[in-house]
Amino acid sequence: MASYSIALNFEDGVTRFIECKDSEKVLDAAFRNKINLPMDCSDGVCGTCKCRAESGRYDLGDDYIDDALTADEAESGLVLTCQMRPSSDCIISVPTTSVACKTGQQTFAATVANVVPHNDAAIVLELDVDAQAPAFLPGQYVNIGVPGGGQSRSYSFSTAPGERRIGFLIKKIPGGVMSSWLERAETGTKLELTGPLGSFYLREVERPLLFLAGGTGLAPFLSMLEVLACENPQERVHLVYGVTRDLDLVLVDEIEAYAKRLANFTYSTVVADEASSHPRKGWVTQHMPAEVLNGGDVDVYLCGPPPMVDAVRTYFDDNAVKPHSFHYEKFTPNAVAKDLKGRAA
Structure with a gap:
């Protein structure tokens, strides 16, 4: 049975990925993944579950009323998640916080594979993900915990989604928390990453x-x-x-x-x-x-x-x-x- 990857982007910058089964409604798939998207009636009547589809193909059917979603709203990309059945991977902007939907940031572990300095300007950090390759949208970032200091720093992925080896381009800051640690970092060191995060990501390409x-x-x-x-x-x-x-x-x-x-x-x-x-x-x-x-x-x-x-x-x-x-x-x-x-x- 076909399934589709749905990226739920919350207004606080958190992104959660869920799998939506063929003919399954997005609201149902979210609940199955313990993410409580906004809803009230779940019948296409109230409009409480209204979100924006940033990309992807889907069907809204005809079981909702105009008061819940007008034709102009549907044309502009607004959807009712209680009626939306994807037919491809989709990106959906959710107009509330992840906390309000009883979900939050995800963490995963990775191991230092390579640290490559570039002049005195930057450092390329390559990590091998310990488990499944992380899902993210190209352009998003994660928070990386700095070992021993209890601090984190935010860095954008420089590699594509779906890769077990992930990369980051880090500005070299004299005395900086991450820069100083990278000067002595050893391969095999375990790091904790939190994310993906951010609303800066590549949208569907429709023009130059x-x-x-x-x-x-x-x-x-x-x-x-x-x-x-x-x-x-x-x-x-x-x-x-x-x-x-x-x-x-x-x-x-x-x-x-x-x-x-x-x-x-x-x-x-x-x-x-x-x-x-x-x-x-x-x-x-x-x-x-x-x-x-x-x-x-x-x-x-x-x-x-x-x-x-x-x-x-x-x-x-x-x-x-x-x-x-x-x-x-x-x-x-x-x-x-x-x-x-x-x-x-």
């Missing part, structure tokens, strides 16, 4: 994509590119990778490899340091040609430090650029992981 990466904000795009290379969409994909110094340009060979695997993928690298001899200097906002903005018919994904995110948003506003969608994630290199209430973990 513009990726804007700042420093180690490259990590989630490597995960996305691996997925795209396997799917080989017909839409154009362009990456602008901006850094402060020449030494901060890392894993460019991996980006070049994707340019060879993915027919419609192009990229450019940009260095802000005026003393650099790099052919493209300045900021990413100075290296977004009109053709990649496609007159606004483009989905923009941005991951970088807060000043970069603010600069891009200001650029779009000042130049009347209105992308079809704009997804972004701000990060600070030494940010402490947060719990579900936003407190330091």
Whole structure:
């Protein structure tokens, strides 16, 4: 019997994956997995279970009333989980917290397989997952516990979902909790990871994509590119990778490899340091040609430090650029992981 993977994205950033059997309703599958999605009548009458389907194919049937879900709402992607029967893998945004649905973050164990420094700029951490490969959406992150200190740090996956060996691109911070531990980390060390988390992830590709990466904000795009290379969409994909110094340009060979695997993928690298001899200097906002903005018919994904995110948003506003969608994630290199209430973990 066929079954489909359903990603439930809660408004507090937690993502839970459930398997939905063929002809099974999403609400029933969630309850079977002990996740109490919002509901009242479960008959398509009240609209309490209304969520948004971000991607995937499904059938809503005709057993619900217009007061619960209007034709315009259904056309826009809203669904009633008590009526929704998937016919493919789906991503569903749930307009409440995971705690309210009596679920929460998942933890899993992994073992240090490799630690590779890149100049003084970054470290690639590779882990082997002890059990089943973790499910996540390309672009999401996990909290990684730092051994011995009782602290965690948040890092985006740089590898694709479904792999037993997972990778992370970590900015090297002198005196940083994770950076200091990685300097002495030994292969075989056990780590605890919590997640997946985050609303920054690759949506269904329906138009050209513009990726804007700042420093180690490259990590989630490597995960996305691996997925795209396997799917080989017909839409154009362009990456602008901006850094402060020449030494901060890392894993460019991996980006070049994707340019060879993915027919419609192009990229450019940009260095802000005026003393650099790099052919493209300045900021990413100075290296977004009109053709990649496609007159606004483009989905923009941005991951970088807060000043970069603010600069891009200001650029779009000042130049009347209105992308079809704009997804972004701000990060600070030494940010402490947060719990579900936003407190330091």
